[in-house]
Amino acid sequence: MNAPDRYERFVVPEGTKKVSYAQDTKIMNAGSFTIEREDHTVGNILRMQLHRDPNVLFAGYKLPHPLQYKINVRVHTATQSAPTQAYTQAINDLDKELESLKEAFENEKTRYDEMPKQGY
């Protein structure tokens, strides 16, 4: 059978970088990131977070082919920013948001667990 091995979906092959950046040759402050072994899970939230940045003029992602386990994220920013800067900022923001989300969830869980004790 010629089906690709399943682990190829999440193991980055040796010699390739997880993330690489290519500057656009025609437009200033535009470029695309290629993220190996990621899919819509990361692509879509990254796109969403980039859209929240007021300096980002364009952000989009695509999964080039279902059997190529990588995504392309294209970013175009205003002159006061740069794609790499927007990208780093977006992921740092996302990290902070997830941290607060996790904390909120833990708090809510303890609150829910303690509800019967308080006689609700």
Added chain:
Amino acid sequence: MPKKGTKKGKSADDEPKEQNKLPEHLEVQRTRVVCKADAPTEGFQYAGAFAAMGIDNSVSVDKFCKNFKVMVNRLTEDDMEFDMIGIDASIANAFRRILIAEVPTMAIEKVLMVDNTSVIADEVLSHRLGLIPLDADPRLFEYISENDVPNERNTIVYKLHVSCKRGSPRLTVKSGDLEWLPEGSQLPLASPAQSGDKQKTYTSFGQSQKDIFEKPLGVKFKDITIARLGPGQAIELEVHAVKGVGKVHAKWSPVATAWYRMLPEVVFREEIRDDAAEKLVKKCPVNVFDIEDLGNGEKRAVVARPRACTLCRECVMGPTGEQVELRRVRDHFIFTIESTGALPPEVLFTEAVRNLEEKCERVISELS
């Protein structure tokens, strides 16, 4: 619970600094998805969509942290429902995808068949065995790679040895018949190199798993039918369970399913009375509406259980179509997790969040 017909825009209270409020119809476009009889209408999400009116539609980290809310509605041993308010669909979807495909569990991966005279074929039997949920915490195990030797930290071994005596009635083999082997495999590998050497088996356990794990590693449900044996038939086999993720095979998925839906909101554009109200109540298959008695024989329809709405749109079709509006709150997600049993659902969710954080870190640390 949302009151019917939330007249005040939700986000208006979130921003005390902002003097400007959007007119109601625009606020609806900003925060709701309206379900018309034929199709839903999309609103605006772009940060500067209402900039001309002095309204900031952007979301900063601080704003997110301040507005984000969780509410647990139901939490049992293996299923959970909670509300997440103030997140984007892409985040909710990322959690769903991670829960289904990327949170690891333990599942049977190798079956060493010694004897199988039952009517069920070896490969079908193996497949059935693979799908049995195991009662083992995957966080205590390591992944095994192709060249690794199975040891007590990455493999769980079970034995199944059942036979049906001649002359006895048919026997049903249940998952409870799987017997945990904490000392590792009992099947010998080839012949020992030297007499006196410890017999080599398919695993090399350094110590008994009984000493490592607090509770025995059984199966989650003891009443799953694996096979049926007629008189004189027998099954003897040994299985090795390893850690994996749902991406590779669905047997490693920790959830039966995980899904979300946006909070439904049912609003009356105008009052619906008497006969029309009765008809509307009858029309709804999930009983979203109720009748309110106004005295002197007059009746009025009210929205009693908007959460039950499945968006079947029955009420926006036909004669009441113009009076009822079905909406969904864009940033309010009702998330449901059904665990298969290896981990409780709330732990699964925290694992999913951690998984996503790790992904983010990986995606940034390797950019140079």
